């Protein structure tokens with residue numbers, strides 16, 4: 036959470052607003068034109084949720100109509116739009132071409148190095164306006180290429196790519212032939228890719244020669260080669276040429292994406308899919324070390340993302356320029372870069388790189404250039420922009436913006452107000468959207484033409500969604516804090532964990548019964564019925580809006596031969612929301628220079644999982660505080676890291692240990 040003083044921001048105006056606990060009703064001009072402007076939709080959807088969701092499903096193009104909206108006879112395994120057949124890529128592309136929208140820009144893509152940082156000159160191909168017709172041809176050719184490799188319905192295809200139009204085409208190409216995509220965020224290390232390919236039994240992996248990081252190519256294909264032996268099911272690797280680095284190719288296994296696509300037919304028939312056929316798997320962190328393969332299916336998912344994207348972002352597809360700043364590798368990218376916007380025929384911006392490359396005004400220059408009207412990002416990014424200072428956005432004309440969104444973690448009121456004033460010019464409603472990989476679509480959120488917002492609250496459930504706060508006994512808490520649950524099935528809900536039905540039930544549907552979805556977040560409900568997300572109730576930490584499991588980081592640390600034992604905790608961090616702190620006991624003799632070992636281990640985690648999991652601090656200790664039964668007391672470690680008075684230490688096996696850990700924490704700072 037951001038502290039009281041951000042360098043780039045003078046206390047003053049914001050503090051006054053913070054103290055007054057101001058609320059923000061929708062501006063009347065906004066409300067007048069909003070897609071959702073009738074408050075009665077909440078009651079209507081609550082009275083007939085199936086009818087409500089069906090009204091959205093009807094806007095999709097079905098190859099065969101469904102016979103039943105919802106089959107909830109075997110909870111938690113829901114079936115939505117039972118018996119219906121459709122194809123997700125046809126809904127995102129063909130439908131719009133048939134409606135005469137082929138020339139509409141689907142994606143304004145901007146490369147990180149769109150301009151030469153030295154000369155300022157525009158590079159060829161650095162900015163691409165990809166129309167629906169062009170995206171359709173790219174997708175059809177890629178789909179044909181995949182089919183040519185023998186890939187078809189039900190096969191899992193891994194995608195490990197930077198933010199490129201080709202990445203979107205690759206996802207849609209899978210959907211087109213009924214293959215199940217399994218996208219891995221480009222910032223993950225190759226070892227994480229291999230693990231996710233192995234767990235899902237992927238037959239193919241689509242990657243790039245390299246990705247740009249702050250203007251420099253970082254190899255991807257070569258990194259994949261190093262772990263190829265760990266993913267024995269992968270028979271083919273397709274390589275998109277992003278940086279022209281010409282990596283070595285293994286004949287028979289590796290193929291050039293562009294060669295295969297060029298040779299493929301520009302028309303590839305879309306596979307008619309059952310509404311409940313899988314669309315994708317997306318791995319996310321859980322409370323154990325092994326990531327969970329969240330499985331989403333076709334008809335319900337597409338219905339959920341279409342409805343939420345149109346109403347929450349108030350999309351007017353003929354005029355809006357929409358920009359979601361997430362990466363396609365996360366659920367936000369799947370639902371609100373790819374499927375929601377494309378199903379709705381939106382014109383989007385897609386930016387490849389860092390927000391501060393080559394300078395801190397990069398995002399704002401993009402908003403100005405394309406006339407972005409709707410902008411969706413994460414609190415951690417907003418806090419980074421606050422720190423860089425308001426002079427950067429102030430260099431640009433941001434008057435095209437009319438709506439702002441936030442996702443990924445609770446947004447602290449100070450960042451909310453800065454976003455509202457400095458970026459939104461005081462005129463744009465902010466939608467603070469709460470949801471998860473598992474929910475597929477936004478669940479708790481304002482509707483910008485209807486909801487009076489309170490900075491820091493995601494407000495109320497989307498129409499048709501029912502959220503409650505329960506106590507330990509499962510009794511509802513109408514006002515106050517407790518465990519957040521969703522009590523009614525919704526179309527975009529995860530159907531299972533891939534190949535782990537039992538774990539799915541245990542993780543989400545055991546605590547309060549088979550019809551109550553355990554979110555994993557604690558939340559508070561205020562006197563107006565507004566929800567305030569407090570944080571996770573499990574061993575998941577949220578670093579810059581990215582979910583990481585403490586156990587995953589711990590097991591990575593102990594996989595290093597220099598580490599005997601490790602305990603990982605999340606601590607509050609001004610910029611990243613939470614940060615990772617690890618305590619390790621070295622194998623054998625204590626090292627003479629604990630800092631050197633700590634630095635080495637931080638890099639080790641980065642190469643094993645990805646830079647996003649690199650602990651902010653690693654403290655080398657001789658022992659860790661444990662109970663008599665040998666359980667590590669993470670609560671005490673959290674107290675130490677927070678500099679707080681230590682709680683009860685009498686249950687410890689050796690109370691001296693905690694003092695030792697405390698002094699090392701301070702020494703090794």
Ligand code: WTA
Pocket residue numbers: 319365366367441442443444445446467468469470471472473493554555556568570571577580581582
């Ligand atoms: C957190 C990201 C508060 C929450 C879409 C959730 C939020 C987890 C918000 C899911 C928000 C997401 N306010 N907390 N607006 N949005 N979270 O699966 O803890 O990467 O359970 O999905 O992020 O993270 P995931």
